[in-house]
Amino acid sequence: MTRLIPTRLMLSLLAAAALTAGLSACVPLVVGGAAVSGALVATDRRTSGAQLEDEGIELRANNRLSENFGDRAHVNITSYNRQVLLTGEIPTAQDQQRLADMIAKIENVRSVVNEVAVLGTSTLTQRSNDSYITGKVKATLVDAKDVQANTVKVVTERSTVYLMGRVTQREATRISDLVRSVSGVQKVVRVFEILTDQEVQNLQTANKPAP
Numbered sequence: 001m002t003r004l005i006p007t008r009l010m011l012s013l014l015a016a017a018a019l020t021a022g023l024s025a026c027v028p029l030v031v032g033g034a035a036v037s038g039a040l041v042a043t044d045r046r047t048s049g050a051q052l053e054d055e056g057i058e059l060r061a062n063n064r065l066s067e068n069f070g071d072r073a074h075v076n077i078t079s080y081n082r083q084v085l086l087t088g089e090i091p092t093a094q095d096q097q098r099l100a101d102m103i104a105k106i107e108n109v110r111s112v113v114n115e116v117a118v119l120g121t122s123t124l125t126q127r128s129n130d131s132y133i134t135g136k137v138k139a140t141l142v143d144a145k146d147v148q149a150n151t152v153k154v155v156t157e158r159s160t161v162y163l164m165g166r167v168t169q170r171e172a173t174r175i176s177d178l179v180r181s182v183s184g185v186q187k188v189v190r191v192f193e194i195l196t197d198q199e200v201q202n203l204q205t206a207n208k209p210a211p
Contacts, residue, residue, distance in 0.1 A: 075116055091118070166203075167193075
């Protein structure tokens with residue numbers, strides 16, 4: 001049975017997609033020998049160095065995951081400001097701990113949040129539903145006028161939504177409330193780094209392009 005998407009939601013989903021496409025289409029800025037989108041650096045509350053390190057962490061972590069577990073585990077690895085979130089499923093509790101220890105030893109990793117469940121691998125239907133929920137969450141944040149959607153990273157696993165980002169306490173509360181209102185979301189887990197209003201203002205000033 002085909003799932004019909006409400007017009008308002010479809011427009012918001014398109015807006016979220018356009019935002020992502022717009023960022024990826026920006027002229028890259030070379031930092032430390034690697035290309036980084038200038039717009040992404042300007043709107044992300046991580047430093048450009050932290051963004052590059054996060055990409056490196058995810059690459060190395062996924063390589064080690066593949067080498068050590070192969071197809072025995074379904075694990076998603078997300079690094080934000082050097083904090084690594086692990087979600088998905090793994091066969092045993094021993095594997096679960098081994099994975100966390102392995103990721104913690106990767107260069108530049110500051111901390112590991114291990115949310116991997118000791119369960120059988122999720123089905124394609126479950127993963128498709130998670131992707132659908134992620135899209136709705138991102139669309140909801142884009143549609144909201146009082147939050148900056150591109151400061152939040154959204155990960156959905158078995159209908160639980162994990163939120164990462166550098167936000168103020170007010171933003172954390174507002175974003176969480178918005179996500180909880182999205183149909184299909186069973187639980188919200190905040191993996192935020194809380195900043196003061198002054199810290200956010202300082203970041204915005206530092207990221208302003210030169211006149």
